[in-house]
Amino acid sequence: MAVDCYAKDVRGTKMSKSSLIADVVSSTALSTLKEQGFIVDLEADLDRPSLPRNITELGDEDLMELYTQFVAYSDFINTQLSCAIIDEKELERRIELAEATTFLNMTTSTSKVTLVRPQVASNKDVVELKEDHMQKFAYRKLIETMANNYDRGSSVCSRELTRRTSNDNFKTRAKKFTP
Numbered sequence: 001m002a003v004d005c006y007a008k009d010v011r012g013t014k015m016s017k018s019s020l021i022a023d024v025v026s027s028t029a030l031s032t033l034k035e036q037g038f039i040v041d042l043e044a045d046l047d048r049p050s051l052p053r054n055i056t057e058l059g060d061e062d063l064m065e066l067y068t069q070f071v072a073y074s075d076f077i078n079t080q081l082s083c084a085i086i087d088e089k090e091l092e093r094r095i096e097l098a099e100a101t102t103f104l105n106m107t108t109s110t111s112k113v114t115l116v117r118p119q120v121a122s123n124k125d126v127v128e129l130k131e132d133h134m135q136k137f138a139y140r141k142l143i144e145t146m147a148n149n150y151d152r153g154s155s156v157c158s159r160e161l162t163r164r165t166s167n168d169n170f171k172t173r174a175k176k177f178t179p
Contacts, residue, residue, distance in 0.1 A: 018076065019043045025090040026083035044076045051153050055160050063164075067157035074150040081147045084140040091136050095129045102126055 020042050022030060033040050049069035052058060058066065102120045107113075120126060 017043065017045050020076075020080055020083055022083045023087040023090065026086040029086060030083070040079060041076060044072070046073055046076060049073055049150075049153065051156060055156060058160075060164065063157060063160060067154065067161060070150060070154035070157055074147065074154050077143065077147045077150055081140070081143045084136065084143050088133070088136040088140050091129065091133045095126065095133060098123075098126050098129055 020030070030040055030042065047069060049066055051066075055063070099120055102123045102125070103116060106116050106119050
């Protein structure tokens with residue numbers, strides 16, 4: 001698991017520095033992307049954005065700054081979500097393999113499947129892997145919720161920017177057609 005540390009931005013406010021949490025398979029995928037020349041931020045200084053009660057009160061520059069923060073935060077959190085999904089899937093594969101291996105080891109020509117299945121399910125290695133899976137599942141669900149929340153926040157900012165530019169364009173076009 002990655003360790004968070006803190007840094008200060010140019011205004012002197014506290015920003016958290018976050019690192020991606022990635023297991024073997026997602027780390028390999030990230031390395032492959034890097035080898036292909038894709039830029040993936042493995043670490044980010046994140047100043048967690050939040051929507052004001054009334055976004056229309058923000059000035060244009062402040063709105064654009066907020067939108068930029070939401071996009072950066074959303075980009076990082078969605079990359080983390082992808083790593084979590086990959087790692088959860090890999091753990092599911094390991095569980096299936098452990099269950100199949102345990103099943104084969106416990107099965108004989110005279111074994112009854114109905115008796116072997118509970119033994120497989122209660123096997124120490126299988127139980128540990130399933131507990132790890134529940135942790136990965138819970139983390140993925142929470143990071144997915146956060147990603148959705150920040151995507152929506154980014155959309156709100158984008159809609160407000162569009163509304164403002166549409167109003168300006170409408171006023172400019174209207175002036176062209178007035179006698």
